[in-house]
Amino acid sequence: MKILLRSARIIAPSSPYHQKKADIFIENGIIKEIGASLKVKDPDREIVLKDLHVSVGWFDSSVTFGEPGYEERETIKNGLDTAALSGFTAIALNPCTNPVIDDNGTVTSILSKAQGHPVNMHPIGALTRNSQGKDLADLYDMSQAGAIAFGDHKQAVMNSNLLKLALQYVQNFGGLVQSFPQDNNIAGKGVINEDENSTRLGLRGIAPLAEEMQIARDLSLLEYTGGKLHIPTISTSGAVKLIKEAKKKGLDVSCSVAIHNLIFSDDVLMEFDTNAKVLPPLRNKKTLKKLQAGLKEGTIDMVTTDHTPIDIEHKKVEFEQALYGTIGLESAFGALLNITSLEETIDYLTRGRSRFGLPVPEIAKGEKANLSLFTPKGKQIFTQENIFSSSRNSLFLEHELTGKVYGIISGNNILIKE
Template sequence: MGAILLKDATIIDATSKHHGKKRDILVENGKVVKIAATIPTNDAKVVKKDNLHVSCGWFDSNVCFGEPGFEDRETISNGLKVAAASGFTHIALNANTEPVVDNKSGIQYVKGKAQGHAVSLHPVGALTQKSKGEHLAELYDMTTEGAVSFYDYQHPIENANLLKIALQYAQNFDALVQSFPMNPSIARTGLVHEEINSTKLGLKGIPSLSEELQITRDLYLLEYTGGKLHIPTISTKKSVALIKEAKKKGLDVSCSVSINNLCLTDDTLASFDTNYKLLPPLRTKEDVTALKKGLEQGVIDGVTSNHDPRIIEDKKTEFDHAAFGSIGLESCFGALLGVVDVETAVQALIGLKKRFGLPCNAISEGVNADLTLFSPSTTWKFETKHILSTSKNAAMLEQPMQGKVYGVFANKKLVLNE
């Protein structure tokens, strides 16, 4: 690809000397070669957009597609195109496939399928064999093939000793262990948050206690073992307080929040729309306020779309029988910017890069170009026509959006939305 010139771009990057300034950015052979107030066009392809903003490329730490085994939900190829259109240059892909990605050949397979895209795919290997929670998977072998973390997607580790051993063993090769925050003996067959709305609607509840009990256990284990723990998708006020306290103690713990739990409450359940059947479940306004505050204070390290495509048969059924999950890549940025300012939003979308071992260079001359292009000022409503994923199960449908993604430049490829 020839030279690319981004014209009049406001740079949002707290680590760059150009932060908050409007600059021209010249990219050649995948590298940022010049940043200046004005750069002559010469032979470069010019990208000029309304209120163009540029930040380091965004990372989603918690994405599901389907391939291998559930290609009808989403293929890796189309999923990566969706990610690029949504402003992400890196995604961590969960292992909830068939077969489960729990060995090095599985890691090789998904990485091979992701070649040639602007978006980099980073495999998350299963923590236990077939994600059954009984025996540890081949963690070291998967690390050598490029696994960035280990997680049985939305399967809680019931056996505390197994998680203890995982945290101890993973230290030998500096691996990041994830533990889903839900105690299954408390959550049981719950469908939604246990509160007034679940009682009114006659739906079985998942108490906040199930999440908080599991987090408390996991933090005690981490304190005992050492190692690195990531708690994906916390959803309650008390969970924020628990992690804040653990960080104060010096424990090596990080966490994320799903965009759904940051923007929606269990009040939406009155419609019985199965797109709102999510894990973790949508909680109360009080929880949403605490999550937002936790994000702004840096207690919560990053926001994820928690992108989980499901085929129509999984959702067009009674609420009891419907699958949990929603797609979220396409609406993640627009929903996030509706609840926090632009600098907080960008930090939330790059905040977990270092944790997962990904580079996050300041926007400066001489670095590889890994950039997201967007406008923070465009307002719109998320509708079915905006869904690029194969599956259409979107919790954010009909929600107002703030900000528009123009595209990405990464891996020497420029991807622009129409």
């Protein structure tokens, strides 16, 4: 198959074509030529899009679907289509399915459901059996089947010795352990950030201390054991400080931040919108600035949409009863572009692959096509019409976003909206 992209501005700092407009010719999934006004005989697909920009394909380190077990929230097929139309060529899938992804067979089954799709789906295996925090799951067997990391999604590992054993065990095969940053004993039955707004709303709060105590413990264990640790979705300024200090010590630790925790403060909770009930919770405006600074300086390694589809039956209920989570794939690019430059936005959306042991694509002749297509121009209000997910629980509804995503080209596959 011959694909010809016309007049695309390339955003790829490592490429000699960075910030240049060029045609890109792809044949049988491989980039054959990059240059001005390329002449290609009888292309199967010639793509001309308004103010077209391309970058290497985006990666999201924390995505949740529903299948198996919660197909009413999201299927793998529609979830991957959503990722593609949102500009992502690869995602890491959280293990919170039913059954939980905690053994070789489940990893293999999950991967088979994504076979042939343009978006590469990489399962994260549960750290403990059924994510119950009692016994380690079959980590090595899952790694052999294709799991790229191990963690109990949104479930804190409260047993310190269990986390210690996990960090020691995975060193035998270079595995990456994830530990959700929340001390449940401190968090208690809290549902939002513990601050002035939790008092005003009469809702129980989750103190930043709950996150910071857990991270401090995890980093102490990492210093003792060695190994590789990833802390997903941090949300406090204290967390940034702790991780920065750990990196200075030379500890092999990385972390991510959810895009909504960079954009929204807990002020949006004043209407009791359950789409704003997320975990970790939205913090105050001062914390937003600290998180944004931590990302810009590199202490925070990557952003994630922390995409979590929740069906209406579990969102359209009283705030305290609603499940945590917001979808975020569709709004990721436009939301980041509201607060960062274009080059920073692309940088944040393309970080993370190497940490999870995945190959990093390039825009160069001879390389497999792995491209995100978009324009940074224009403003739009994010509405229900912009949602591709089966579930509609978006915190970004009715908010203005910048730019537009067209879709992706991955190998010989094109998935775009024109």
